[in-house]
Amino acid sequence: SEQAVLIHTRFALRMILSAVILGSFTLLGVLGNAHADAASNKTEPNARDGKALSVFNVVTFPNVACGASTGYNGTCYTASECTSKGGTASGTCASSFGVCCVFNLACGASTTQNNTYAIISSYSTSSDADPCSYTVCKQNADVCKLRIDFDIMVLANPYSTTSAATDGPKVGDCFYDTLTVSNPGGTSPPIICGYNTGQHMFVPASAACNTINIDVDTGTTTTTRKWQIKVTQFECGNQMAPEMDCLQYFTAQTGTIATFNWDTTSTTVASTQVHLSNQYYDICFRRVRSYCSLCLSPQISSTIAKIASSYGLSTGSTEATVKSAFGTTCTGVTTQPAKAAYGDYIEIANLQPSIGTTGTITTASRLCGTVFAAPA
Numbered sequence: 001s002e003q004a005v006l007i008h009t010r011f012a013l014r015m016i017l018s019a020v021i022l023g024s025f026t027l028l029g030v031l032g033n034a035h036a037d038a039a040s041n042k043t044e045p046n047a048r049d050g051k052a053l054s055v056f057n058v059v060t061f062p063n064v065a066c067g068a069s070t071g072y073n074g075t076c077y078t079a080s081e082c083t084s085k086g087g088t089a090s091g092t093c094a095s096s097f098g099v100c101c102v103f104n105l106a107c108g109a110s111t112t113q114n115n116t117y118a119i120i121s122s123y124s125t126s127s128d129a130d131p132c133s134y135t136v137c138k139q140n141a142d143v144c145k146l147r148i149d150f151d152i153m154v155l156a157n158p159y160s161t162t163s164a165a166t167d168g169p170k171v172g173d174c175f176y177d178t179l180t181v182s183n184p185g186g187t188s189p190p191i192i193c194g195y196n197t198g199q200h201m202f203v204p205a206s207a208a209c210n211t212i213n214i215d216v217d218t219g220t221t222t223t224t225r226k227w228q229i230k231v232t233q234f235e236c237g238n239q240m241a242p243e244m245d246c247l248q249y250f251t252a253q254t255g256t257i258a259t260f261n262w263d264t265t266s267t268t269v270a271s272t273q274v275h276l277s278n279q280y281y282d283i284c285f286r287r288v289r290s291y292c293s294l295c296l297s298p299q300i301s302s303t304i305a306k307i308a309s310s311y312g313l314s315t316g317s318t319e320a321t322v323k324s325a326f327g328t329t330c331t332g333v334t335t336q337p338a339k340a341a342y343g344d345y346i347e348i349a350n351l352q353p354s355i356g357t358t359g360t361i362t363t364a365s366r367l368c369g370t371v372f373a374a375p376a
Helices: 002-022 078-084 164-170
Strands: 032-039 040-044 064-067 075-079 088-093 096-104 116-120 132-136 143-154 177-180 200-204 210-215 228-236 248-249 281-283 324-326 366-369
Touching: 064 088, 075 078, 075 088, 078 088, 078 096, 078 177, 116 132, 132 228, 200 248, 210 228
Parallel strands: 096 116, 248 281
Antiparallel strands: 032 040, 064 075, 075 096, 088 096, 116 228, 132 210, 143 200, 143 228, 177 210, 324 366
């Protein structure tokens, strides 16, 4: 009867939608007795024997990033694909045809998945792996860059001392814990340690894969180590990734840039605060439409001796005179005595001391000392 066919049709529809969720393929559904005319691709039902059901269009969806119900980023997959790839379903996507699949790597594991996390909420020096390494391989040949976000990153602080005369060369060294990122065939990012929550790195995606390695001094337990690392893969030409070899890349109109081992939420500078040793890398900014210049200023300012600002390179603010220096004075020589050498520096192209188009662009691009100022 007609009623029986209608119920059967609803059941068949549910079954086909269930099958669609499991993969991308085309299904042809026909109910009752029908004669298909192959030449015209039409169906001719018998007078009273049955009904014909038209071809079903399969619902497909791209494996794009999605927001998981847990607050993490994931990738939109079918439920079975998420399970087979080792992910965890957290919420739905693609109008509920897919699940938001979150990937979390364990120490020693590897992945090709985009939007992958590595999370340890409290590192145990007795039970967790040391070193703890995570390997990320390109999802496809079109991937050019990996963005490594340190959503949470707390390791032991670098070496610091109150006796610069004897221990000065060690200050800023990652003496206890280290985090390294490999870049096969290229220059690897600098070694980092300490507090790096909110920082990020871009590295070229290598055909030989990239490894994040965290080495912990298990004999030191005064620091509660923890991390949440997110790795995002960017295909070539994506405007959210730098074309050049920039370790950090900023696209917002405003924000804060900082050396590694710096807490950007701080309002004061601790006497033990130091930048890390052997840091040499590029920070790049994507120009915002209709804007033509950048204005840079210290987040925390001070011109008083022994009161540090959030900018300081080479000579310390404990000197009797707070100084600024630029150009050839910033030699890049970091051997002792550092006060005479002005070794550390930051280099910014096309500096000018005032805002606007009439300011004179200085030929000096290196800045050092403890006062952030471009030469007039």
